[in-house]
Amino acid sequence: MAEHKTITAALIIIGNEILSGRTQDANLAFLGEQLNELGVRLREVRVIPDVEDTIIETVNTLRQAFDYVFTTGGIGPTHDDITSAAIAKAFGTELARHPEAEALLLGHYKPEDVTPARMKMADIPVGATLLDNPVSKAPGFRLENVHVLPGVPRIMQAMFKLFSHELVGGEPVLAASITSRVPEGTMASKLGEIQDSYPDADIGSYPFIKDGRAGACFVVRHPNKQTVNAAAEEIVEAIRGFGAEPEADERP
Template identity: 50%
Template sequence: MTDNAPTAALLIIGNEILSGRTQDANLSFIAKYLGDLGIRFREARVVPDVEAEIVAAINALRARYTYVFTTGGIGPTHDDITAECIAKAFGVPLLRHPEAVRRLEAHYAGTGLLNEARLRMANVPEGGILIDNPVSTAPGFQIGNVFVMAGVPKIMQAMLTGLRDRLVGGPVVRTKSVISAIPEGSFADALRALQEQVGAGVDIGSYPSFGGGKISTALVLRATDIDLLARTAEQVAVMLRSLGGEPVIVDGYGE
């Protein structure tokens, strides 16, 4: 499926993800949220807390996609280096943002907990625009087409949903699934021919599963044209019936 809709990529930053200590819980939320806005989520990368790798990844992604989102590395500890790396990628100085400082001062007022480490969370590349954090105050930021967010899922979700007015989408991709007990090997050639017939207007993917001693296959169709999507789903069902299947067509992913 090809169109001119805006595109997006995610850069997940953190040694803890690559070591297996922490499982990423943000990618699926981001992909679905952007998809509902008509933004095509095209790529996700994971990099360690290494300056050169973060800078290289940011520059590669921001040149290729309409929007780039990052998660992780904007906390108060020494290994939180995302802000510095973004500044280096854009070739601008890292500054202490007055409004970010004000928010932190208000949040920690009377606690005696606002130290230099926490004030590091107010460091933003020159020209950066704050991203609100209604959960724990310390903001993310946007510079150019790059949106820098926290890695903690609850905070990330609040930051991302608060960006709605800054994001311009396109036609929303709709999904139908055709589910049957026909194994992939039985319809692979016919499915290939059908995909060639319908062309790029519909993406068709095959996703097998095995449970309770039975095979089930979901053929997932995605398109922006609702009528074309419905017609193609019926063609898939006809193909499966010709192989002895009893396919069921459902909206979405059939979960």
């Protein structure tokens, strides 16, 4: 553990529609899982409105605090898509027509669909590197450690998979989940003891109610497989000590 630097990330979800409850975000869960596999720990997520000052302040705070920052939302063709301009301001750079992005869009749209609004998607902060969009062509971009992605999950996910190999991660964290119908209150004391035996493991308890009965899923996280397995085995023993058996994993 000690030889490895922990690599951290933050996600900024930009969009009034998420805050109003109208749209259920799907990007956080995707990025959390993907980054974890790459050995990057997603440490903070902020959901903010389409307000320029808020975007600028949030980006500038988080890009200092984390190794990687990802933003989703606000890079489309309409008047409420203000992320690219706000990112340029956050970095003190200009927004300018990017020749490669322009060529991508001109090659994608029929001539009658080439509108000023669509070509706005070729305006990229100066100094940024484009991130390819295999679905609808309009690119995202990376500026230093900030990766600017669209909000539509299918497009965001396809783009992430094209550049994720470039992210430099630390040690991946391995996890084991053990679900049972022993309530977490019953397990709590024993679980605390197990946590104390493995102080650098992260042991979480996630209660649920299903078919009118309480249960809990216990998750052990640690970079070392032996440690994960040993702690998980102690949790299984504790569950059996309460006369129950582990069940198929529940994802509440």
